[in-house]
Amino acid sequence: MATMVVLPLLAIGVLTTAFGGLGLVVFPPMMMGLRRWAEWHRRRAAALLGVSLPPRRTSLAKGIRARWKQVLDRESRRDLLWALQHVAIGLPAGLLALFCVGTTVATLVGAPLWWLFPEGDPLRLLLSMPVRSWESAFAMGGAQIALTGALAWWALPRVSRFHARHCMTALEPSVEDQLTERVDELTESRAGVLDAHGAELRRIERDLHDGTQARLVSIAMRLGVAREALDDDTGTVAALLKEAHEGTEEAMTELRDVIRTMYPPILADRGLEGAIAAVAARAGVTTEVELGPLGRLPAAVEAAAYFIVAESLTNAAKHSGATRALVRLSRHDDRLLVEVTDDGIGGVDESRGTGIVGIRRRAAALDGTVLVQSPAGGPTAITVELPCAS
Amino acid sequence: MRVVIAEDNVLLSAGLELLLGTKGIEVAAVVTDGPGLMEAVERHEPDAVIADVRLPPSFRDEGIRAALEVRQANSGMPVLVLSQYVEKVYARELLSDGKGGVGYLLKDRVSRVGEFVDGLRRVAEGGTVMDPEVIAQLMAGTGKNAIDALTNREREVLALMAEGLGNTELGKRLFITDNAVHKHIGNIFAKLGLPVADGGHRRVLAVLAFLNSQP
Numbered sequence: 001m002a003t004m005v006v007l008p009l010l011a012i013g014v015l016t017t018a019f020g021g022l023g024l025v026v027f028p029p030m031m032m033g034l035r036r037w038a039e040w041h042r043r044r045a046a047a048l049l050g051v052s053l054p055p056r057r058t059s060l061a062k063g064i065r066a067r068w069k070q071v072l073d074r075e076s077r078r079d080l081l082w083a084l085q086h087v088a089i090g091l092p093a094g095l096l097a098l099f100c101v102g103t104t105v106a107t108l109v110g111a112p113l114w115w116l117f118p119e120g121d122p123l124r125l126l127l128s129m130p131v132r133s134w135e136s137a138f139a140m141g142g143a144q145i146a147l148t149g150a151l152a153w154w155a156l157p158r159v160s161r162f163h164a165r166h167c168m169t170a171l172e173p174s175v176e177d178q179l180t181e182r183v184d185e186l187t188e189s190r191a192g193v194l195d196a197h198g199a200e201l202r203r204i205e206r207d208l209h210d211g212t213q214a215r216l217v218s219i220a221m222r223l224g225v226a227r228e229a230l231d232d233d234t235g236t237v238a239a240l241l242k243e244a245h246e247g248t249e250e251a252m253t254e255l256r257d258v259i260r261t262m263y264p265p266i267l268a269d270r271g272l273e274g275a276i277a278a279v280a281a282r283a284g285v286t287t288e289v290e291l292g293p294l295g296r297l298p299a300a301v302e303a304a305a306y307f308i309v310a311e312s313l314t315n316a317a318k319h320s321g322a323t324r325a326l327v328r329l330s331r332h333d334d335r336l337l338v339e340v341t342d343d344g345i346g347g348v349d350e351s352r353g354t355g356i357v358g359i360r361r362r363a364a365a366l367d368g369t370v371l372v373q374s375p376a377g378g379p380t381a382i383t384v385e386l387p388c389a390s
Numbered sequence: 391m392r393v394v395i396a397e398d399n400v401l402l403s404a405g406l407e408l409l410l411g412t413k414g415i416e417v418a419a420v421v422t423d424g425p426g427l428m429e430a431v432e433r434h435e436p437d438a439v440i441a442d443v444r445l446p447p448s449f450r451d452e453g454i455r456a457a458l459e460v461r462q463a464n465s466g467m468p469v470l471v472l473s474q475y476v477e478k479v480y481a482r483e484l485l486s487d488g489k490g491g492v493g494y495l496l497k498d499r500v501s502r503v504g505e506f507v508d509g510l511r512r513v514a515e516g517g518t519v520m521d522p523e524v525i526a527q528l529m530a531g532t533g534k535n536a537i538d539a540l541t542n543r544e545r546e547v548l549a550l551m552a553e554g555l556g557n558t559e560l561g562k563r564l565f566i567t568d569n570a571v572h573k574h575i576g577n578i579f580a581k582l583g584l585p586v587a588d589g590g591h592r593r594v595l596a597v598l599a600f601l602n603s604q605p
Binding site: 206209210213214215217218220221222223224225227228229245248249252253256259260265266268269270274277278281282 | 402409
């Protein structure tokens with residue numbers, strides 16, 4: 001019964017938008033109220049049917065925009081449909097229960113008082129049978145209580161189970177909904193994981209810089225001083241020192257290469273803008289850079305954009321015979337657009353290790369798209385779109 | 391010679407002090423950040439500054455900025471910048487005032503004590519010392535500009551000039567005579583359109599032209 005009130009209330013909630021946008025604020029909590037109400041019914045239905053259910057989230061997100069997004073999803077649509085069904089099934093079922101209980105109580109009270117009814121309009125039991133004596137009152141009263149009791153005994157559990165089942169199916173997402181929700185969840189969690197991953201790489205780069213790299217340099221310095229201090233540079237000690245020194249230098253070079261391919265230090269020092277300028281500066285072709293306002297980007301997206309530009313420019317210099325290249329980075333809402341064009345001979349063959357494979361792999365890891373346009377004779381344009389919702 | 395060191399990692403500043411000490415170079419002060427460097431340079435008036443690229447507070451490129459500020463405030467104070475990685479853009483920024491007295495090296499090079507101290511001295515005398523990695527980044531490209539007019543040998547000579555080698559060392563490294571070195575350098579200056587006069591300074595300009603040869 002109470003559910004009947006819900007829909008008009010929601011309608012009022014929406015209509016209040018007219019009054020200074022009140023509905024904008026009021027509507028999401030109302031929808032969440034409906035969800036809690038639905039959830040309460042769903043729990044009771046589950047308890048009745050003896051099944052266990054994972055609880056749904058019934059707390060509001062923070063911020064108006066997030067709240068609206070939250071209450072405009074498929075789940076809310078299900079809540080509303082449930083409210084309609086709940087009224088359609090719940091109302092007759094409730095009336096039936098009311099009838100059974102009401103009739104029993106009325107008979108219990110009415111039958112012993114049959115003699116109070118006026119002669120012309122006697123008490124009627126079993127639909128229309130008049131009661132005119134104590135015998136008939138007991139017989140028909142008993143029969144009526146037995147009948148309604150039997151009806152209640154037989155029908156009410158079935159009706160309530162039917163109602164409960166409907167309640168649960170109405171609130172249960174369809175396979176398609178489940179998949180959609182799963183994909184949404186996975187997209188969100190993957191973005192989170194990638195962001196965390198990017199931040200982690202940046203932390204590791206810092207730690208290596210301040211720790212291992214610094215230690216190696218310090219060891220190399222001492223070995224260098226030791227070698228200088230050694231008067232005779234032909235003995236075993238000198239040879240060992242030399243080996244140790246050169247080994248340390250190799251280790252430093254290797255570590256530097258590892259760090260550069262993992263997370264370019266220039267990115268940590270100068271951000272994406274500075275890093276792109278640096279990569280353009282050491283490209284083998286004259287490179288112009290156009291940067292739009294990029295805003296804050298997840299670390300993983302920054303690193304991917306950096307590597308994509310670096311790969312594209314290396315390609316341009318190595319394979320295309322280009323003399324000029326243009327790098328353009330721009331942000332369109334939740335997408336970062338990376339475009340690298342060159343004036344080379346085109347005809348990029350992706351199967352021949354041209355670095356495009358690496359670009360595709362990096363973009364795919366972020367759910368991005370890559371478009372390579374490279375007709376024979378040129379020019380080559382590589383366009384990468386990276387989602388960067390933060 | 392007296393230097394001021396800007397390095398926040400104690401391990402490295404201690405190592406540098408030890409190393410410079412063995413070569414009779416006095417470390418006037420060790421500071422850990424940009425403002426500290428400015429102050430120390432004013433107080434100690436060193437012959438050169440050795441600065442790490444990453445310094446507090448943000449550990450980004452404060453070292454470069456501090457070095458440039460110190461040079462601006464102290465009429466081209468010689469600066470040797472050390473880093474765990476090298477980028478051509480940093481080299482160009484350091485050289486952009488065209489005054490020379492600039493070094494930019496990987497920290498790895500420090501352990502070659504003799505070469506490092508030679509480099510430091512050249513920087514203090516107004517020379518230019520670029521890390522071979524910077525040069526490698528330059529050589530990787532094939533731009534279409536003045537540098538391309540140079541022969542391979544001339545490019546080699548220019549690269550070694552950028553590393554800060556003098557004519558004699560240059561000749562030794564390439565197994566050519568002093569005369570040949572002179573001839574190559576003359577050709578390089580001519581091809582890059584650099585004025586005939588202005589000896590030491592011209593070398594800096596050549597290196598700068600080299601650095602700017604690709605955008």
